[in-house]
Amino acid sequence: MVLRGSKILVNNKYVNAKFIGNYLKCHYNGTYASLPKITPREATEILRSNEFTKEFDSSNSIKYYDFNQLAANNPIEDARSEARCKLTNGLLFGVFDGHAGNECAKAISNRLFYYLAASFLPPTALDKILSSGDSSKELKNNLLDLYNGKIDFDSTIEKIYDESFMSFVKELSNKSSTYSSESDFQMDVAIENAFSSLDNDITNEALATLQKPDAAKTLGVAMSGAVAIVAHIDGPHLHVAGTGDCQAVLGVHTESDGWSAKMMNIVHTIDNRDEIKRILSEHPPKENKTVISFGRLLGQLAPFRAFGDVRYKWSEEMLKKVVVPHYGRVIAPYYRTPPYLTAKPDVIYHRLTPKDKFLIIASDGLWDEMSPLEAVRLVGEHMSGKVTLSPVKLPRKHMKLSEINEILLQRKEGLKKKPLDENAATHLLRNALGGREYGIDHAKLARSLSHPCGNARYFRDDITITVIYMDSEFLRHCPT
Incomplete structure (x- = not known):
């Protein structure tokens, strides 16, 4: 287990501190000793x-x-x-x-x-x-x-x-x-x-x-x-x-x-080449390296199509006006030409x-x-x-x-x-x-x-x- 400030490294990702308590409940020195036995x-x-x-x-x-x-x-x-x-x-x-x-x-x-x-x-x-x-x-x-x-x-x-x-x-x-x-x-x-x-x-x-x-x-x-x-x-x-x-x-x-x-x-998903081509074609060439990064949409979302998720659909102006007051900082990096x-x-x-x-x-x-x-x-x-x-x-x-x-x-x-x-x-x-x-x-x-x-x-x-x-x-x- 690796801690960095208020975050914990889980499966190569740093998770917010609110999850640390739950994580410790199911781990003890890297073993499953604390888990209940199930017949x-x-x-x-x-x-x-x-x-x-x-x-x-x-x-x-x-x-x-x-x-x-x-x-x-x-x-x-x-x-x-x-x-x-x-x-x-x-x-x-x-x-x-x-x-x-x-x-x-x-x-x-x-x-x-x-x-x-x-x-x-x-x-x-x-x-x-x-x-x-x-x-x-x-x-x-x-x-x-x-x-x-x-x-x-x-x-x-x-x-x-x-x-x-x-x-x-x-x-x-x-x-x-x-x-x-x-x-x-x-x-x-x-x-x-x-x-x-x-x-x-x-x-x-x-x-x-x-x-x-x-x-x-x-x-x-x-x-x-x-x-x-x-x-x-x-x-x-x-x-x-x-x-x-x-x-x-x-x-x-x-x-x-x-x-x-x-x-x-x-x-x-990233495994679908036609889907990658579709997304890239819908945005300017200057976004080719940012619209899909780390195998995810804008480096964040694994599926490339979904219901909801308006943080990837609304304009930046709309997000700042409607979403940020309720959810804080939710606008993805390099968010330029929505919808994505x-x-x-x-x-x-x-x-x-x-x-x-x-x-x-x-x-x-x-x-x-x-x-x-x-x-x-x-x-x-x-x-x-x-x-x-x-x-x-x-x-x-x-x-x-x-x-x-x-x-x-x-x-x-x-x-x-x-x-x-x-x-x-x-x-x-x-x-x-x-x-x-x-x-x-x-x-x-x-x-x-x-x-x-x-x-x-x-x-x-x-x-x-x-x-x-x-x-x-x-x-x-x-x-x-």
Whole structure:
């Protein structure tokens, strides 16, 4: 441990003194001697505490999905949403990773799906909604069926959000009236517009409430930031929209090649050369050495696209007037030609086939610990082994002995891969924190789980995982 004045060196970075107490709690002379000992049973209880599974009927291309989440920050800065679009045929899944606080991630996890669901409606449906005179709350209830608990904001903030949403719907209706036909609709354009519109609303809400009691709340959302990954699945049609560094990967299986991983989004970080070129092209050549430095935007922000983070979007004059009085010195060095940041997503389309078995969407806390291919193989093995967790059930009556024998042989093979967890997201969590080449190392897993929220952030990130399973039979019979 190295101290310098009021700061402490952690992972080659000097951290403010307010973290020193927490840091010392989980370190003693460079060892983990002060950490509590965790038994395998206690580790399992911790890993399973947030797991969730939702099943669907056979009328959809999705059979079910598994979810889990493990905090490192206190409070956790990740968020998630899953929902069904009531007025169109589609399911939405999202993972949101916040930074500089959890305010922005919480806000977009509870707002973005409504913007998306409204964006998918044809002009006639938008006109009907507006002419009905429904309140924003009634409209939202008609748009989405949420599968996870909605976060309740206080009444004043909820009113601000409702007003912004109704304005967005009216704007959508006005744009839709210019369509020559409903065939002009483009899914990627609609998704991009929903992302950007919500981000603009977050900015405008912060400015509109500057002199009001709730200014700190709206400005807090705008000042914190969040990246997002959202999947929309409608029958065989999969669209994935990504802003930032969360990732989505499709697990693909064929008899000849086994498991493979198909990346379903573009990551906006220093590893993306096209993204670097885009950012440099948007600013004068004299900023080439400063707009991206130390692998970060303006030397500070790791993701190159995000919601919120107005400190990289507003003019310097605006920051001095609005932000500095509340947050102090927040203007980045060499801040000359904003905006430097956008929430616009890249959208990728893929038509699902029977060989596409599942989709994993997760925050970068998972991808820091394993590669997409490793994750796909783990979930693939979990699928094979999971059948051994329940008694044998014959799929139909009057089967031949040879057919029954084939089922038993497959089950025998699956026993070799029998997982500890029924939930695939939990299975990924366990392997991310305790996995070795030979299996799960309990000592490694226990050491990771021993760090309390807040302290754990020095060793890993928040991890949020959703695994969505496709119905191969449904996709096999979809018309081409």
